[in-house]
Amino acid sequence: MVKAMGIDVGSTTVKVVVIDKNKKILFKHIENTKPRIKEQVKEVIGKVKERFKGEDIPIISTGYGRKLVEEAKKSMTEITCHAKGIYYALNTTGTLIDIGGQDSKVIVVEKYGRVLDFTMNDKCSAGTGRFLENTAARMDIPVEKIGEIALKSEKEVKISSTCTVFAESEIISLLAYGEEIGSILKGLHRGLITRIVGMINSVAFTPPLMLSGGVAKNRAIKEMLEEETGYSIKMPEHPQLIGAYGAAIISLEQNI
């Protein structure tokens, strides 16, 4: 049976997806990125191959570590893979917001998952997952919970610092002044959202808005983005896997 594999080696996590010829996900796997990426990838792919013993599954790699995947036939950038993945996951064209650990991107997706336009926030970490991760750690709250806490808060403090590192010191002083954790977290989310909205405004925007990347699991991000843009946001079932899923589809398309 025809199968294809996509592997997305991101700055925070490694994602693997295997699909069948109908683009249905047969296998998925996520684990944290380790410092020795090459060895880690080899091991992960070895396990997948073990599972699909005897089958020759073509691989396409993507993500920051895409060139370290020796088993891959080819590597493609995250932009191309995310566009492809979201188009087939949601079956629509539109504008995809992908908030990853190391950067965030806004991609305008055309028919068949082709890229019409894109922009990236890759100079400053304040528009990335790392921004939230850092501050959650500073407050000693699991990162999965910060969205809920932020949404529960009525009050919102403005975080004026636009840099992750300096925002951390700002948070420390806000805490010292007795500000509620919830209102600080809401302010932090607002900071990130404002940056994303700026990026949406700088591309050839086409509705609907779609969301992917690990940060999409944070409910506050989705709700606040909807509030800021006035558009409802479509979410795929596995937002974190969209890059790997797209890579798998490209691999499938190129092998048929």
Added chain:
Amino acid sequence: MNVLKKLKYALMTNLIGKPYLRIERKKSEKKIAKLFNPDSPLNPPLKITAYTKEFVSSHYFKGRYIEGVKPVAWVTSGAPIEILKALGFFLIYPENHAALCGARKVQMDLIKTAEKEGLSNNVCSYVRTDIGSLLSGRTPAGKLPKPDLLLACSNICQTVLHWYRMLEKHLNIPLVIIDTPFVYNEIEPHQVEYVKKQLLHSLLPVAEKIAKKSLKEKELKKVIKFSKDATELWLEILNLCKEKPSPLTVFDQFVFMAPIVEMRGDRETVDYYNEMYKEVKSKVNTRKGALKRERRRLLWDNLPIWFKMRELAVKMAERGISIPISTYTYAWGELAPLMDLKKDEFEVIAKVYLSPILNRGTGHKLNTMVKMVKEFKLDGVILHSDRSCKPYSMGQMDQRNRLIEEFKIPAMLLEADQNDENAYSEEQIAIRIESFFEMLGVSYG
């Protein structure tokens, strides 16, 4: 004293300089041959490439011994130099010198020196490179001659005003500023009159006093003629790049444009471009492109990233991406038709130096880009958002959006800097470029 200096100048430039530079040329020919081996995605460059280095170096070589032989002026790239040339001035262009430092990758040390002396890292990296060179005395050109006059023209940016005032204070020599008002639509007669007055009443008396002679109309006409001829040839060479495959890429042009900027007004520069034209034309006739395989053609907007030229040229060529033209290289050719030799020289000079792309509205640049995409049969645009060159980068965000939305031309913003490596993020830029290529349907393994 001057007789001795003149003798030394003649001896060094003719008897020693020429043979020395010829040997250097042979060395570069060998180096080029090595770079363009059968595996290279680029075809071997023009034969004139090695001579270009010799030609430009000869200018700097003369500069080492010029003090006391000819009056020296340091000028901005868009300065009305024809007047100074006609008075016998030897010219140094600090902007070109900074670019040379960047291309030779020695600029970061100079930038550090300037920053240590208090220049902010927000200041243009050309300024930081040159001030660093002036303060430390280090330059790949050997030695730059001390100027007797500074001439800055506001047609390229406002930074040059501050830069040259700084030089004026440091060197304690006269500075002439030619103010060219911004051209929103068409050049107005009062603007021409205003610039002409400055040329006649601010620049001319100071320059004549330093040169110790009066300007002769015949000399000025001759210089303008050489400027015009070289500029026209440059334009014709660039227009040959409309052909498919393009005989040159923008990375060749960035190197070949040095003489049109810093040696325009000389007979030798006309000869140089004449030779180049013949070679490019023969490449077109035999349909030999700069790239072995040209899959897509793009436009480059803004200055080059001098310290990454070779890497970017190869990276693009590997994917079959050709960049046949840029707004920057074209800017040095498109003024040729304005140089009307029948008209009053000062009026012509005023008009020419009011017209550079940076002295005009952002809409003018957008229209120029759209026209170029059509004429050069291009598939997309790379807009280098150059942290140093604010006037060139201003408006690029809107230009990019309008290219995509109104004209359906794929366009990408590339954030970098002409000379400052600290403003260049290797991996991020690689991803952007690769994503853009994939978007254009050019993928790779």
